[in-house]
Amino acid sequence: MSVRRWLQNHPHFLENLYQLTEKLFVRLDPLWSRLGYDRTERWLKPVEDAAKKVMFDCRVCGQCILHSTGMTCPMTCPKNLRNGPCGGVRADGNCEVIPDMKCVWVEAYERSQQMPVYGDEIMLIQPPMDWRLEDSSAWVNMLTGADKETPVGWAEAEAQPQ
Numbered sequence: 283m284s285v286r287r288w289l290q291n292h293p294h295f296l297e298n299l300y301q302l303t304e305k306l307f308v309r310l311d312p313l314w315s316r317l318g319y320d321r322t323e324r325w326l327k328p329v330e331d332a333a334k335k336v337m338f339d340c341r342v343c344g345q346c347i348l349h350s351t352g353m354t355c356p357m358t359c360p361k362n363l364r365n366g367p368c369g370g371v372r373a374d375g376n377c378e379v380i381p382d383m384k385c386v387w388v389e390a391y392e393r394s395q396q397m398p399v400y401g402d403e404i405m406l407i408q409p410p411m412d413w414r415l416e417d418s419s420a421w422v423n424m425l426t427g428a429d430k431e432t433p434v435g436w437a438e439a440e441a442q443p444q
Contacts (some may be wrong), residue, residue, distance in 0.1 A: 289337050293393040296337070296353040297400055304419075311425050319422050327419040344415030345429045350403035352393030359386040364408040366390070410436075 311389040314322040334340030341357035356364050360379035366387030370378030394404035410435055415423055421427040
């Protein structure tokens with residue numbers, strides 16, 4: 283069994299690791315803010331990318347929601363669905379695009395059931411991807427709030443009558 287598969291099959295362990303990492307990063311935020319987030323990202327991003335690639339087959343979207351998706355990266359879905367599953371999940375739980383692959387969202391749901399802290403977040407509707415954040419540090423984006431900003435045009439579109 284690969285390291286990735288073992289880790290993914292232990293979402294509660296990953297949930298605990300996520301909580302520790304988040305607490306550490308929030309505590310370090312005043313220092314990183316003083317150093318500058320651009321400088322912080324230059325050294326943090328390669329470490330973040332390597333760790334997430336090994337554990338989650340990370341696609342470096344810049345808006346990581348692993349803790350809300352059963353520690354399963356939704357960007358590994360062939361359709362890049364942030365909210366899933368699509369209507370094409372096969373009866374055996376496999377993907378309609380890649381029939382020999384289990385649906386990412388089926389795995390996410392199953393894994394979320396093993397997560398006592400964030401497991402219920404699988405039911406939350408995630409906002410659309412902000413592709414401007416692609417290839418940037420999700421941790422820096424979380425600390426700066428960039429991952430929660432509504433892109434220009436989205437707010438206007440939501441406000442218009444339909």
